[in-house]
Amino acid sequence: MKADPQAQRRLLDLQAIDTTLNQLAHRRRNLPELAELEALARELSALEDERVRAQVAVDDLDRDIARLEKDVDQVRARKEKNENRLAAGSGPARELEALQHELTSLKRRQSDLEDSELELMEQRETAQAVLDGVQTRLVAARDKREQVERRRDEVLTDIAKEERFKTSARVPLANDLPADLVALYDKIRESSGGLAAALLTGGRCGGCRLDLAAGDKARIRAAAPDEVVRCEECRRIMVRTNESGL
Structure with a gap:
């Protein structure tokens, strides 16, 4: 030629x-921000799974606490009814004695339920702290993702601008050859x-x-x-x- x-x-x-x-x-394909965003996506996915597990733990404890509170209310109402009947002193002695035994049993039952409820509330406090910690890490990771996305977009904008400049110079040069x-x-x-x-x-x-x-x-x-x-x-x-x- x-x-x-x-x-x-x-x-x-x-x-x-x-x-x-x-x-x-090549720079566009290999931006460090792209690798960082992939890592953040994996981190956010893992944190979201962790958040779901932590939320389920809190919800389960809330349900158990609500059940115990209902049981305590029922025992308390029954105990109050027996106390009122004993205070009135009406009825056969054998029935009043049975009420006294039941009242003693109800008090013990109430104490056991309240102890269990207290233990569950302590467990819930710990579970809530775990959930709060996960949510805090999620917020931080999402904020970081937004920052990295802004950096990525800024770099891509600069690259596109430079590409347009170089392409505009290439066209007349190639046409002139x-x-x-x-x-x-x-x-x-x-x-x-x-x-x-x-x-x-x-x-x-x-x-x-x-x-x-x-x-x-x-x-x-x-x-x-x-x-x-x-x-x-x-x-x-x-x-x-x-x-x-x-």
Whole structure:
């Protein structure tokens, strides 16, 4: 392929823009904020599971406490009724004696229920503290996620701005170069990891960084200035200058 030497050198400007665009795309895919958000998502999921378990524990204790309170109220009401009947002193002595025995049993029952209720209330206090702690960690993790999302969005905005700037510079440059040269450049770029054109400096290809063999140097020296030369190793376009070392 033939191309004006000046057009070949301008191909390096196009390569510089494309390299920057590739770097920006790589930066977007590998933002540290993305990894941090993934870790936070896992943390939030685990915390939410922990919060549900802690809430269930509190709810279970509330239900048990409510049941005990109902039992205590029933015992207390029965005890009060017996006390009133005993205070009235009406009825056969045997029945009054039975009431006294039942009253003693009810007092013991009430004491046992109240002790159990107190123990459950202490357990609930501990369970509530656990739930409060989980909720506090959830709030902190959500706040951190919002902060990381803001940082991510700011960086992505900057990247998009730089991409628009570079793209706006690429279009007229590519349009001003020979179409067949750009087509070859784009084809090589797709198959070589984004780098299609590089300087030939000091007898070394700027693409694969390998020194040219003597035969390759002789071939390139013999090539016309407008001949588009390519590296035998990496097949990239080598742009010649006075520093090419031929």
